[in-house]
Amino acid sequence: MTATAPAPVTLSPDAPGAAAPALRAENLTLGYTKDRPVVHGVDVAVRPGALTVLVGANASGKSTLLRGLARLLPAHEGHVTLDGDPIERIPARQLARTIGVLPQNPIAPEGITAGELVARGRYPHQPVFRGRSSDDDAVVAASLAATDAASLAERRMDELSGGQRQRVWIAMALAQQPRILLLDEPTSALDVAHQVEVLDVLRAEVDRGTTVVVVLHDLTLAARYADELVVLCDGRIVAQGTAGEVLTEATVRDAFGIDARILTDPDTGRPVVLPRALVSPVASPVASTVPNPAKTPVVFQATV
């Protein structure tokens, strides 16, 4: 930042140092039909200012939990609170200024440019009949810069690579200036370089003070980037904590149904998961050494 620069644009709307908002779920039960819940009575406190990664097998409820936290899915039971207020009572626009959401498979309309797309992230901040202000333009430019997508602004979304496109979508969510960013599998269908590219962007956002919750599939990448790892199995949280605490051979066996060896990355000290073989299918995932998750949900709370 130079002394001559005009008023700085920050991607976080509050004063620096303001406490990050607390997002938590209490006894949260979610599902797409009333009689078949996908997430069962989950208690989870999202660690403010940290990068939380949700992992779990297919259909373990990780995306569903994320959608519940983002209010994309109403709670059947229990509730999600933001700084203690139930999110369903917070006006939608106000919530959109605090929580940015990047769902799976967003749609880029035909012919739209990256810059135009990111500009739509400003809607929660714009009064109904006011057009784009120069502040909006500055935030859009800053969001594109933050995701290293500034040079893509004029390009049409349909001519970008998967990784570039995903960075633009993240920039759109950043243009909301959210304090909390929720992303559902932003790296699926990306090659490893593009996955790292996207995760680096999220890491940088966390370093700027944003709370990030992201659903990932790749356990080793999850371990590499997560400050906090949440493992789901059958709609329940079976483990939560740092990657080193959580990624044990027992947990991986129970949550994913594979026998795996866990090594330690000599450079980062983080766990590396090496799948060995499928656990025989008759083994029940609940019969394990891990405490029964249904009865003792792990609540992890921490300060920044």
Place this chain on the structure above:
Amino acid sequence: MTATEAAPSEVARPAGVARSPHLVASRRSRAARLRGAALLGLGLALAVALSLALGARATDLATVVTALTDPGALGDPADAVAVRDLRVPRTVIGLIVGVALGLAGVVMQGVARNPVADPGLLGVTAGASFAVVLGIALAGETGVIGLAVWALAGALVTSLGIGALARAAGDRATPALLVVVGFAVTAGLGTLTTLVLLGDPAALDRYRFWTVGSLTGRELDAALTLLPLVVAGVMVAALLARPLDALALGDDVARGLGFRLGAVRGGSLVAIVLLAGTATALAGPLVFVGLLGAHAARAAVGGHHGLLMPVAAVAGAAFVLVADVIGRLVAPPGELEVGIVIAALGAPLLIALVRARRAVAA
């Protein structure tokens, strides 16, 4: 966290932000958009002029101007009648109907995320029109407002039906499927219309012009009476510009941006019913106007609804007027109703659009 730690979170607005490629580009395209808008405005003005000047009765430009400004000075009073009592009303009605259907097309395409949505193609104008038949045949309705109420009710019921069907079909509700359903609805209602009218020759007579869509035989007063409904529809549509932009990114993204899907869908329903219902009450069940207006606008200014809406409204109005003028000229001394001309022009365009999209998908 201290202020110094937070420093990286502050992205200084560089002195050169205003010159960043992105913003320069948007300014450049703003100029292009202005040029496009000016061209469209010019096109509409031309269409209005043609609509006032051309008809079965030959009138030169000077006569038209005199008839509008000082009818008493004309040698032949029939000229004044032709211009003032025939051409002015149908021009005004054509404008209102074209604006309403162009806008309704944009709203429909936006809320359904369906590029071939059109109030006519999806059966909404057919529903409005069938309701009017019921009004005429069963309730003996003749008043402008009465018929408009029937039309709005018909548009509402059909829109709700199509919407429910689309949501029930979920992912299978492809653009093509909805159009097929719309055709089925239109055909079914057409049969019912015939059934109702068979037993009632007088109603059939009154209804005859209307089914094909026509701007003639409509009173200017009627149009002005119904104008507030269209204005209300325009205002609701204007409020929907941003929500529809957000909806274009997917339901979840739109909700993440703080829009409530129920409100957006409800608002769209209100706008579509007001615009398409009133247009049908005024000119009969026209198809393709919304489709053509929306696509011309999309091609000209892109997918931003704030721009798309006014441009589609202008394009729809110009299209209806030009079609009406063509209808007056192709079969002198008789006329072709505007609905027939529009269908003749619109059908090939729809086929071309569907084919072009298939090429993109492949």
